[in-house]
Amino acid sequence: MTADEWSVLMRAPLFKAMGLEITRSLVQTRSTRAYARGERIFQQGDPADALFLIIEGCVKLYRERESGEQVVVAIFAAGETFAEAAMFLSGDYPASAEAVSPSRILRIDGNALRHTILQQPQLAFAMLAAASLHLKHLLEQIEQLKVQSAPQRIAIFLLKQVSVTSGPADVALPYEKALIANRLGMKPESFSRAFAKLREFGVIVERDSVHIRDVARLTKFTAVSNDT
Amino acid sequence: MTADEWSVLMRAPLFKAMGLEITRSLVQTRSTRAYARGERIFQQGDPADALFLIIEGCVKLYRERESGEQVVVAIFAAGETFAEAAMFLSGDYPASAEAVSPSRILRIDGNALRHTILQQPQLAFAMLAAASLHLKHLLEQIEQLKVQSAPQRIAIFLLKQVSVTSGPADVALPYEKALIANRLGMKPESFSRAFAKLREFGVIVERDSVHIRDVARLTKFTAVSNDT
Protein backbone atom coordinates (compact mmCIF):
# COMPACT_ATOMS: atom_id res chain seq x y z
CA MET A 1 0.00 0.00 0.00
CA THR A 2 1.15 3.49 -0.83
CA ALA A 3 1.34 6.38 1.61
CA ASP A 4 -1.65 7.97 -0.10
CA GLU A 5 -3.69 4.84 0.48
CA TRP A 6 -2.72 4.80 4.12
CA SER A 7 -3.81 8.38 4.57
CA VAL A 8 -7.24 7.58 3.11
CA LEU A 9 -7.43 4.56 5.35
CA MET A 10 -6.62 6.36 8.56
CA ARG A 11 -9.12 9.11 7.86
CA ALA A 12 -11.99 6.62 7.94
CA PRO A 13 -13.72 6.76 11.34
CA LEU A 14 -13.52 3.03 11.81
CA PHE A 15 -9.76 2.86 11.41
CA LYS A 16 -9.14 6.11 13.18
CA ALA A 17 -10.85 4.56 16.18
CA MET A 18 -8.72 1.45 15.81
CA GLY A 19 -5.45 3.27 15.99
CA LEU A 20 -2.43 2.81 13.77
CA GLU A 21 -1.10 -0.35 15.35
CA ILE A 22 -4.25 -2.40 15.28
CA THR A 23 -5.03 -1.23 11.79
CA ARG A 24 -1.61 -2.33 10.63
CA SER A 25 -2.15 -5.77 12.10
CA LEU A 26 -5.40 -6.16 10.15
CA VAL A 27 -4.11 -4.83 6.85
CA GLN A 28 -1.86 -7.17 4.96
CA THR A 29 0.23 -6.43 1.92
CA ARG A 30 -2.27 -8.13 -0.34
CA SER A 31 -5.30 -6.50 1.27
CA THR A 32 -6.14 -3.98 -1.44
CA ARG A 33 -7.37 -4.89 -4.87
CA ALA A 34 -8.31 -3.03 -8.02
CA TYR A 35 -11.81 -3.45 -9.43
CA ALA A 36 -12.89 -2.56 -12.94
CA ARG A 37 -16.05 -0.57 -13.56
CA GLY A 38 -18.96 -2.97 -13.26
CA GLU A 39 -16.98 -5.63 -11.43
CA ARG A 40 -18.75 -7.31 -8.55
CA ILE A 41 -17.24 -7.23 -5.07
CA PHE A 42 -19.65 -9.63 -3.43
CA GLN A 43 -23.06 -11.01 -4.15
CA GLN A 44 -26.23 -11.11 -2.11
CA GLY A 45 -26.29 -14.49 -0.38
CA ASP A 46 -22.52 -14.97 -0.33
CA PRO A 47 -21.06 -15.80 3.08
CA ALA A 48 -20.21 -12.48 4.73
CA ASP A 49 -16.61 -12.81 5.81
CA ALA A 50 -15.14 -9.37 5.32
CA LEU A 51 -15.73 -5.65 5.43
CA PHE A 52 -14.47 -3.17 2.86
CA LEU A 53 -13.00 0.29 2.61
CA ILE A 54 -13.01 2.21 -0.64
CA ILE A 55 -9.57 3.70 -1.20
CA GLU A 56 -10.51 5.12 -4.56
CA GLY A 57 -13.58 5.02 -6.78
CA CYS A 58 -17.16 4.29 -5.78
CA VAL A 59 -19.39 1.32 -5.12
CA LYS A 60 -23.10 0.65 -5.41
CA LEU A 61 -24.89 -1.58 -2.93
CA TYR A 62 -28.01 -3.16 -4.37
CA ARG A 63 -30.57 -5.87 -3.84
CA GLU A 64 -31.12 -8.36 -6.64
CA ARG A 65 -34.65 -9.39 -7.46
CA GLU A 66 -35.64 -12.73 -8.91
CA SER A 67 -36.53 -10.88 -12.10
CA GLY A 68 -32.90 -9.83 -12.41
CA GLU A 69 -33.81 -6.24 -11.60
CA GLN A 70 -31.40 -4.33 -9.40
CA VAL A 71 -32.58 -2.08 -6.58
CA VAL A 72 -29.84 0.29 -5.50
CA VAL A 73 -29.85 0.83 -1.76
CA ALA A 74 -26.72 2.90 -1.24
CA ILE A 75 -23.75 4.33 -3.11
CA PHE A 76 -20.46 4.67 -1.30
CA ALA A 77 -17.54 6.93 -2.18
CA ALA A 78 -13.82 6.85 -1.50
CA GLY A 79 -12.99 6.90 2.19
CA GLU A 80 -16.14 5.04 3.21
CA THR A 81 -16.46 1.56 4.66
CA PHE A 82 -19.31 -0.83 3.90
CA ALA A 83 -20.58 -4.28 4.88
CA GLU A 84 -19.33 -3.90 8.43
CA ALA A 85 -22.21 -5.51 10.23
CA ALA A 86 -23.32 -8.33 7.93
CA MET A 87 -20.72 -10.77 9.16
CA PHE A 88 -22.12 -10.72 12.67
CA LEU A 89 -25.50 -12.04 11.69
CA SER A 90 -26.37 -15.30 9.96
CA GLY A 91 -23.33 -14.77 7.82
CA ASP A 92 -24.82 -13.90 4.43
CA TYR A 93 -24.57 -10.57 2.70
CA PRO A 94 -28.10 -9.15 2.44
CA ALA A 95 -27.17 -7.22 -0.74
CA SER A 96 -24.67 -7.21 -3.58
CA ALA A 97 -21.86 -4.72 -4.13
CA GLU A 98 -20.34 -3.62 -7.42
CA ALA A 99 -17.75 -1.06 -8.43
CA VAL A 100 -19.41 1.85 -10.23
CA SER A 101 -16.11 3.32 -11.37
CA PRO A 102 -12.60 1.84 -11.51
CA SER A 103 -11.78 1.40 -7.83
CA ARG A 104 -9.19 0.34 -5.34
CA ILE A 105 -10.75 -1.44 -2.40
CA LEU A 106 -9.32 -2.64 0.88
CA ARG A 107 -10.65 -5.85 2.31
CA ILE A 108 -10.56 -6.59 6.05
CA ASP A 109 -10.91 -10.22 6.97
CA GLY A 110 -13.83 -10.95 9.26
CA ASN A 111 -12.18 -13.58 11.41
CA ALA A 112 -9.16 -11.41 12.07
CA LEU A 113 -11.47 -8.51 12.92
CA ARG A 114 -13.54 -10.54 15.36
CA HIS A 115 -10.35 -11.75 16.97
CA THR A 116 -9.14 -8.18 17.34
CA ILE A 117 -12.41 -7.01 18.84
CA LEU A 118 -12.05 -9.59 21.60
CA GLN A 119 -8.66 -8.15 22.43
CA GLN A 120 -9.58 -4.50 21.96
CA PRO A 121 -13.23 -4.20 22.96
CA GLN A 122 -13.38 -0.45 22.40
CA LEU A 123 -13.06 -1.33 18.72
CA ALA A 124 -16.59 -2.69 18.96
CA PHE A 125 -17.83 0.83 19.65
CA ALA A 126 -16.42 2.01 16.36
CA MET A 127 -18.07 -0.90 14.57
CA LEU A 128 -21.38 -0.16 16.24
CA ALA A 129 -21.04 3.51 15.37
CA ALA A 130 -20.49 2.60 11.73
CA ALA A 131 -23.52 0.32 11.73
CA SER A 132 -25.55 3.00 13.50
CA LEU A 133 -24.65 5.53 10.84
CA HIS A 134 -25.82 3.22 8.09
CA LEU A 135 -29.04 2.60 10.01
CA LYS A 136 -29.62 6.31 10.21
CA HIS A 137 -29.08 6.77 6.49
CA LEU A 138 -31.49 3.98 5.68
CA LEU A 139 -34.08 5.53 7.99
CA GLU A 140 -33.72 8.81 6.13
CA GLN A 141 -34.05 7.05 2.81
CA ILE A 142 -37.22 5.31 3.90
CA GLU A 143 -38.68 8.58 5.10
CA GLN A 144 -37.87 10.20 1.78
CA LEU A 145 -39.36 7.38 -0.27
CA LYS A 146 -42.53 7.53 1.74
CA VAL A 147 -43.29 11.23 1.84
CA GLN A 148 -41.15 13.15 -0.64
CA SER A 149 -41.89 13.61 -4.32
CA ALA A 150 -39.37 12.71 -7.01
CA PRO A 151 -38.22 16.32 -7.53
CA GLN A 152 -37.79 16.71 -3.77
CA ARG A 153 -35.69 13.56 -3.52
CA ILE A 154 -33.46 14.84 -6.30
CA ALA A 155 -33.12 18.18 -4.55
CA ILE A 156 -32.12 16.43 -1.33
CA PHE A 157 -29.56 14.39 -3.21
CA LEU A 158 -28.08 17.53 -4.75
CA LEU A 159 -27.99 19.38 -1.46
CA LYS A 160 -26.08 16.54 0.16
CA GLN A 161 -23.25 17.13 -2.31
CA VAL A 162 -23.08 20.81 -1.39
CA SER A 163 -21.19 22.33 1.52
CA VAL A 164 -22.67 25.82 1.62
CA THR A 165 -26.05 26.48 3.21
CA SER A 166 -27.18 29.45 1.13
CA GLY A 167 -26.29 31.29 -2.04
CA PRO A 168 -25.28 29.69 -5.33
CA ALA A 169 -23.46 26.38 -5.74
CA ASP A 170 -22.19 24.06 -8.45
CA VAL A 171 -22.46 20.30 -8.27
CA ALA A 172 -20.87 17.71 -10.52
CA LEU A 173 -23.01 14.60 -10.76
CA PRO A 174 -20.70 11.86 -9.53
CA TYR A 175 -22.06 9.05 -11.72
CA GLU A 176 -24.63 8.12 -14.36
CA LYS A 177 -28.05 9.64 -13.99
CA ALA A 178 -29.71 6.25 -14.35
CA LEU A 179 -27.82 5.11 -11.26
CA ILE A 180 -28.89 8.14 -9.26
CA ALA A 181 -32.44 7.58 -10.44
CA ASN A 182 -32.37 3.99 -9.21
CA ARG A 183 -30.87 5.04 -5.89
CA LEU A 184 -33.68 7.59 -5.50
CA GLY A 185 -36.35 5.05 -6.39
CA MET A 186 -37.47 6.27 -9.80
CA LYS A 187 -37.08 5.43 -13.48
CA PRO A 188 -34.53 7.34 -15.60
CA GLU A 189 -37.36 8.99 -17.53
CA SER A 190 -38.98 10.22 -14.34
CA PHE A 191 -35.61 11.40 -13.11
CA SER A 192 -35.12 13.48 -16.22
CA ARG A 193 -38.56 15.05 -15.94
CA ALA A 194 -38.31 15.62 -12.20
CA PHE A 195 -34.95 17.26 -12.73
CA ALA A 196 -36.48 19.53 -15.34
CA LYS A 197 -39.11 20.61 -12.80
CA LEU A 198 -36.35 21.86 -10.53
CA ARG A 199 -35.58 24.52 -13.11
CA GLU A 200 -38.35 26.66 -11.61
CA PHE A 201 -36.46 26.51 -8.32
CA GLY A 202 -33.25 27.82 -9.80
CA VAL A 203 -31.59 24.55 -10.75
CA ILE A 204 -29.86 24.44 -14.12
CA VAL A 205 -28.65 21.14 -15.51
CA GLU A 206 -26.11 20.95 -18.24
CA ARG A 207 -24.65 17.61 -19.03
CA ASP A 208 -23.37 16.22 -15.70
CA SER A 209 -22.86 19.53 -14.00
CA VAL A 210 -25.60 21.25 -12.05
CA HIS A 211 -25.87 24.86 -11.01
CA ILE A 212 -28.02 25.82 -8.04
CA ARG A 213 -28.92 29.50 -8.03
CA ASP A 214 -29.82 29.60 -4.32
CA VAL A 215 -29.17 26.69 -2.00
CA ALA A 216 -31.47 28.08 0.67
CA ARG A 217 -34.36 28.28 -1.80
CA LEU A 218 -33.88 24.67 -2.86
CA THR A 219 -33.62 23.57 0.75
CA LYS A 220 -36.93 25.23 1.44
CA PHE A 221 -38.47 23.33 -1.44
CA THR A 222 -37.46 20.00 0.06
CA ALA A 223 -39.44 20.80 3.20
CA VAL A 224 -42.80 21.72 1.74
CA SER A 225 -45.54 19.15 1.32
CA ASN A 226 -47.28 20.91 -1.54
CA ASP A 227 -44.69 21.36 -4.25
CA THR A 228 -45.67 24.11 -6.66
CA MET B 1 -39.52 -8.38 37.67
CA THR B 2 -41.67 -11.47 37.53
CA ALA B 3 -40.55 -14.89 36.35
CA ASP B 4 -42.61 -14.44 33.19
CA GLU B 5 -40.81 -11.24 32.41
CA TRP B 6 -37.47 -12.95 32.92
CA SER B 7 -38.40 -15.69 30.52
CA VAL B 8 -39.28 -13.18 27.81
CA LEU B 9 -36.05 -11.39 28.52
CA MET B 10 -33.82 -14.40 28.23
CA ARG B 11 -35.41 -15.51 24.99
CA ALA B 12 -34.27 -12.33 23.24
CA PRO B 13 -31.11 -13.03 21.20
CA LEU B 14 -29.25 -10.13 22.73
CA PHE B 15 -29.71 -11.30 26.30
CA LYS B 16 -29.35 -14.94 25.47
CA ALA B 17 -25.92 -14.06 24.13
CA MET B 18 -25.16 -12.15 27.31
CA GLY B 19 -25.84 -15.00 29.61
CA LEU B 20 -27.83 -14.93 32.83
CA GLU B 21 -25.21 -13.38 35.03
CA ILE B 22 -24.36 -10.40 32.89
CA THR B 23 -27.99 -9.79 32.15
CA ARG B 24 -28.75 -9.76 35.84
CA SER B 25 -26.06 -7.19 36.42
CA LEU B 26 -27.57 -4.89 33.82
CA VAL B 27 -31.17 -5.31 34.87
CA GLN B 28 -32.11 -3.49 38.03
CA THR B 29 -35.27 -3.78 40.03
CA ARG B 30 -36.60 -0.55 38.61
CA SER B 31 -35.61 -1.35 35.03
CA THR B 32 -39.04 -2.16 33.65
CA ARG B 33 -41.80 0.36 33.22
CA ALA B 34 -45.38 0.33 32.03
CA TYR B 35 -46.38 2.55 29.13
CA ALA B 36 -49.90 3.51 28.21
CA ARG B 37 -51.11 3.29 24.64
CA GLY B 38 -49.79 6.33 22.81
CA GLU B 39 -47.17 7.14 25.41
CA ARG B 40 -43.78 8.17 24.06
CA ILE B 41 -40.67 6.23 25.03
CA PHE B 42 -38.14 8.57 23.50
CA GLN B 43 -38.14 11.33 20.96
CA GLN B 44 -36.11 11.89 17.86
CA GLY B 45 -33.19 14.13 18.82
CA ASP B 46 -33.11 13.05 22.46
CA PRO B 47 -29.71 11.93 23.73
CA ALA B 48 -29.50 8.20 23.10
CA ASP B 49 -28.53 6.69 26.41
CA ALA B 50 -30.38 3.38 26.55
CA LEU B 51 -31.68 0.42 24.61
CA PHE B 52 -35.04 -1.21 25.15
CA LEU B 53 -36.68 -4.61 25.25
CA ILE B 54 -40.41 -5.03 24.92
CA ILE B 55 -41.64 -7.40 27.60
CA GLU B 56 -45.24 -7.00 26.57
CA GLY B 57 -47.12 -4.89 24.07
CA CYS B 58 -45.78 -3.27 20.91
CA VAL B 59 -43.95 -0.15 19.88
CA LYS B 60 -43.79 1.96 16.75
CA LEU B 61 -40.58 3.62 15.62
CA TYR B 62 -41.19 6.70 13.52
CA ARG B 63 -39.56 9.78 12.08
CA GLU B 64 -41.14 13.13 12.82
CA ARG B 65 -41.37 15.66 10.03
CA GLU B 66 -41.40 19.39 10.54
CA SER B 67 -45.01 19.37 9.43
CA GLY B 68 -45.82 17.17 12.42
CA GLU B 69 -46.45 14.21 10.17
CA GLN B 70 -45.23 10.86 11.42
CA VAL B 71 -43.47 8.37 9.16
CA VAL B 72 -43.49 4.91 10.69
CA VAL B 73 -40.26 3.08 10.03
CA ALA B 74 -40.69 -0.08 12.08
CA ILE B 75 -43.06 -1.74 14.51
CA PHE B 76 -41.67 -3.97 17.23
CA ALA B 77 -43.46 -6.68 19.17
CA ALA B 78 -42.96 -8.32 22.56
CA GLY B 79 -39.60 -10.03 22.87
CA GLU B 80 -37.83 -7.63 20.53
CA THR B 81 -35.14 -5.11 21.36
CA PHE B 82 -34.81 -1.71 19.71
CA ALA B 83 -32.53 1.34 19.71
CA GLU B 84 -29.44 -0.78 20.31
CA ALA B 85 -27.07 1.02 18.03
CA ALA B 86 -28.04 4.67 18.33
CA MET B 87 -26.07 5.30 21.49
CA PHE B 88 -22.80 4.47 19.75
CA LEU B 89 -23.07 7.25 17.24
CA SER B 90 -23.35 10.95 17.82
CA GLY B 91 -25.65 10.18 20.70
CA ASP B 92 -29.04 11.28 19.41
CA TYR B 93 -31.94 9.00 18.60
CA PRO B 94 -32.60 9.27 14.86
CA ALA B 95 -36.29 8.47 15.38
CA SER B 96 -39.02 8.53 18.01
CA ALA B 97 -40.59 5.54 19.75
CA GLU B 98 -44.11 5.25 21.11
CA ALA B 99 -46.14 2.46 22.67
CA VAL B 100 -48.86 1.31 20.28
CA SER B 101 -50.60 -0.78 22.90
CA PRO B 102 -50.28 -0.84 26.68
CA SER B 103 -46.76 -2.15 27.17
CA ARG B 104 -44.15 -3.17 29.66
CA ILE B 105 -40.71 -2.16 28.55
CA LEU B 106 -37.29 -2.91 29.94
CA ARG B 107 -34.68 -0.21 29.75
CA ILE B 108 -30.96 -1.01 29.65
CA ASP B 109 -28.70 1.84 30.57
CA GLY B 110 -26.20 2.76 27.90
CA ASN B 111 -23.27 3.53 30.15
CA ALA B 112 -23.65 0.28 32.03
CA LEU B 113 -23.88 -1.58 28.75
CA ARG B 114 -20.76 0.02 27.32
CA HIS B 115 -18.95 -0.81 30.51
CA THR B 116 -20.03 -4.42 30.27
CA ILE B 117 -18.98 -4.71 26.64
CA LEU B 118 -15.47 -3.69 27.62
CA GLN B 119 -15.38 -6.53 30.12
CA GLN B 120 -17.21 -9.07 27.98
CA PRO B 121 -16.23 -8.30 24.40
CA GLN B 122 -18.18 -11.19 22.91
CA LEU B 123 -21.26 -9.23 23.94
CA ALA B 124 -20.34 -6.80 21.17
CA PHE B 125 -21.02 -9.54 18.65
CA ALA B 126 -24.57 -9.85 19.87
CA MET B 127 -25.02 -6.09 19.64
CA LEU B 128 -23.63 -6.06 16.13
CA ALA B 129 -25.86 -8.96 15.17
CA ALA B 130 -28.88 -7.06 16.43
CA ALA B 131 -27.87 -3.96 14.48
CA SER B 132 -27.20 -6.08 11.43
CA LEU B 133 -30.67 -7.58 11.62
CA HIS B 134 -32.26 -4.16 11.72
CA LEU B 135 -30.13 -3.10 8.77
CA LYS B 136 -31.36 -6.10 6.82
CA HIS B 137 -34.98 -5.31 7.60
CA LEU B 138 -34.55 -1.72 6.49
CA LEU B 139 -32.92 -2.88 3.26
CA GLU B 140 -35.91 -5.10 2.60
CA GLN B 141 -38.29 -2.27 3.34
CA ILE B 142 -36.49 0.04 0.92
CA GLU B 143 -36.59 -2.60 -1.76
CA GLN B 144 -40.32 -3.05 -1.22
CA LEU B 145 -41.06 0.65 -1.30
CA LYS B 146 -39.15 1.01 -4.54
CA VAL B 147 -40.47 -1.85 -6.59
CA GLN B 148 -43.58 -3.39 -5.03
CA SER B 149 -47.12 -2.13 -5.45
CA ALA B 150 -49.35 -1.34 -2.49
CA PRO B 151 -51.26 -4.65 -2.68
CA GLN B 152 -47.96 -6.54 -2.89
CA ARG B 153 -46.58 -4.78 0.17
CA ILE B 154 -49.71 -5.69 2.09
CA ALA B 155 -49.40 -9.29 0.95
CA ILE B 156 -45.79 -9.39 2.12
CA PHE B 157 -46.85 -7.96 5.48
CA LEU B 158 -49.53 -10.62 5.86
CA LEU B 159 -47.21 -13.44 4.87
CA LYS B 160 -44.68 -12.37 7.49
CA GLN B 161 -47.29 -13.04 10.16
CA VAL B 162 -47.86 -16.56 8.87
CA SER B 163 -45.83 -19.64 9.71
CA VAL B 164 -47.04 -22.08 7.05
CA THR B 165 -45.72 -21.91 3.51
CA SER B 166 -48.73 -23.21 1.62
CA GLY B 167 -52.39 -23.96 2.13
CA PRO B 168 -54.86 -21.76 4.04
CA ALA B 169 -54.01 -19.53 6.97
CA ASP B 170 -55.65 -17.05 9.32
CA VAL B 171 -54.04 -13.82 10.43
CA ALA B 172 -55.15 -11.42 13.12
CA LEU B 173 -54.09 -7.89 12.32
CA PRO B 174 -51.97 -6.91 15.31
CA TYR B 175 -52.88 -3.20 15.36
CA GLU B 176 -54.84 -0.45 13.65
CA LYS B 177 -54.98 -0.56 9.89
CA ALA B 178 -53.96 3.08 9.66
CA LEU B 179 -50.73 2.19 11.45
CA ILE B 180 -50.01 -0.70 9.11
CA ALA B 181 -50.76 1.59 6.18
CA ASN B 182 -48.24 4.13 7.43
CA ARG B 183 -45.64 1.43 8.04
CA LEU B 184 -46.15 0.22 4.45
CA GLY B 185 -45.92 3.73 3.06
CA MET B 186 -49.49 4.41 1.99
CA LYS B 187 -52.58 6.32 3.11
CA PRO B 188 -55.36 4.50 4.99
CA GLU B 189 -57.69 4.91 2.00
CA SER B 190 -55.17 3.34 -0.32
CA PHE B 191 -54.58 0.58 2.18
CA SER B 192 -58.27 -0.23 2.26
CA ARG B 193 -58.51 -0.33 -1.51
CA ALA B 194 -55.30 -2.28 -1.98
CA PHE B 195 -56.53 -4.80 0.58
CA ALA B 196 -59.75 -5.17 -1.36
CA LYS B 197 -57.74 -6.00 -4.47
CA LEU B 198 -56.23 -8.96 -2.67
CA ARG B 199 -59.66 -10.55 -2.64
CA GLU B 200 -58.99 -11.85 -6.14
CA PHE B 201 -55.98 -13.67 -4.76
CA GLY B 202 -57.94 -15.45 -2.09
CA VAL B 203 -57.62 -12.98 0.75
CA ILE B 204 -60.75 -12.31 2.79
CA VAL B 205 -60.81 -9.46 5.28
CA GLU B 206 -63.34 -9.26 8.03
CA ARG B 207 -62.79 -6.69 10.67
CA ASP B 208 -59.25 -7.27 11.98
CA SER B 209 -59.01 -10.91 11.02
CA VAL B 210 -57.77 -12.02 7.63
CA HIS B 211 -58.21 -15.36 5.93
CA ILE B 212 -55.76 -16.45 3.24
CA ARG B 213 -57.12 -19.22 1.06
CA ASP B 214 -53.73 -20.31 -0.22
CA VAL B 215 -50.49 -18.95 1.18
CA ALA B 216 -48.48 -20.23 -1.80
CA ARG B 217 -50.71 -18.37 -4.22
CA LEU B 218 -50.34 -15.11 -2.33
CA THR B 219 -46.58 -15.61 -2.12
CA LYS B 220 -46.47 -15.99 -5.87
CA PHE B 221 -48.34 -12.72 -6.23
CA THR B 222 -45.70 -10.85 -4.24
CA ALA B 223 -43.03 -11.94 -6.73
CA VAL B 224 -44.60 -10.88 -10.03
CA SER B 225 -43.85 -7.50 -11.54
CA ASN B 226 -47.10 -7.28 -13.48
CA ASP B 227 -49.87 -7.68 -10.90
CA THR B 228 -53.06 -8.91 -12.54
Added chain:
DNA sequence: CGATCGTTTGATTACGTTCAATCGTTGTGG
Protein backbone atom coordinates in the same frame (compact mmCIF):
# COMPACT_ATOMS: atom_id res chain seq x y z
C1' DC C 1 -79.00 7.24 22.34
C1' DG C 2 -75.75 10.12 20.36
C1' DA C 3 -70.81 11.11 19.80
C1' DT C 4 -66.52 9.61 18.34
C1' DC C 5 -63.16 6.95 16.09
C1' DG C 6 -61.60 3.79 12.68
C1' DT C 7 -62.65 2.17 8.27
C1' DT C 8 -64.67 2.05 3.81
C1' DT C 9 -66.40 3.94 -0.51
C1' DG C 10 -66.88 7.39 -4.25
C1' DA C 11 -65.17 10.89 -7.53
C1' DT C 12 -61.39 13.38 -9.03
C1' DT C 13 -56.72 14.69 -9.49
C1' DA C 14 -51.70 14.26 -9.56
C1' DC C 15 -47.76 11.69 -10.09
C1' DG C 16 -44.82 8.44 -11.92
C1' DT C 17 -44.55 4.55 -15.23
C1' DT C 18 -44.57 2.60 -19.65
C1' DC C 19 -43.72 2.34 -24.42
C1' DA C 20 -41.82 4.65 -28.09
C1' DA C 21 -39.24 7.83 -30.66
C1' DT C 22 -35.55 11.20 -30.87
C1' DC C 23 -31.29 13.52 -29.85
C1' DG C 24 -26.44 13.95 -28.76
C1' DT C 25 -22.07 12.06 -27.63
C1' DT C 26 -18.75 8.74 -27.77
C1' DG C 27 -16.25 5.32 -29.80
C1' DT C 28 -15.27 2.07 -33.52
C1' DG C 29 -14.32 0.00 -37.90
C1' DG C 30 -14.25 0.54 -42.80
Added chain:
DNA sequence: CCACAACGATTGAACGTAATCAAACGATCG
Protein backbone atom coordinates in the same frame (compact mmCIF):
# COMPACT_ATOMS: atom_id res chain seq x y z
C1' DC D 1 -11.54 10.67 -41.66
C1' DC D 2 -16.03 9.80 -41.89
C1' DA D 3 -20.02 6.82 -41.23
C1' DC D 4 -22.44 4.31 -38.23
C1' DA D 5 -23.40 1.77 -34.41
C1' DA D 6 -24.04 2.02 -29.27
C1' DC D 7 -25.21 4.22 -25.29
C1' DG D 8 -27.01 7.68 -22.20
C1' DA D 9 -30.32 11.09 -21.83
C1' DT D 10 -34.41 13.48 -23.10
C1' DT D 11 -39.09 14.10 -24.81
C1' DG D 12 -43.87 12.75 -26.07
C1' DA D 13 -48.37 10.39 -25.45
C1' DA D 14 -51.17 7.22 -22.99
C1' DC D 15 -51.83 4.67 -19.03
C1' DG D 16 -52.13 3.04 -14.16
C1' DT D 17 -51.62 3.67 -9.40
C1' DA D 18 -52.03 6.04 -5.31
C1' DA D 19 -53.28 10.57 -3.16
C1' DT D 20 -56.77 13.76 -2.12
C1' DC D 21 -61.17 15.53 -0.82
C1' DA D 22 -65.50 14.25 0.71
C1' DA D 23 -69.09 11.49 2.41
C1' DA D 24 -71.02 7.46 4.56
C1' DC D 25 -70.75 3.52 7.39
C1' DG D 26 -70.14 0.66 11.53
C1' DA D 27 -68.58 -0.29 16.05
C1' DT D 28 -67.47 1.24 20.59
C1' DC D 29 -68.05 3.96 24.56
C1' DG D 30 -69.84 7.33 27.52
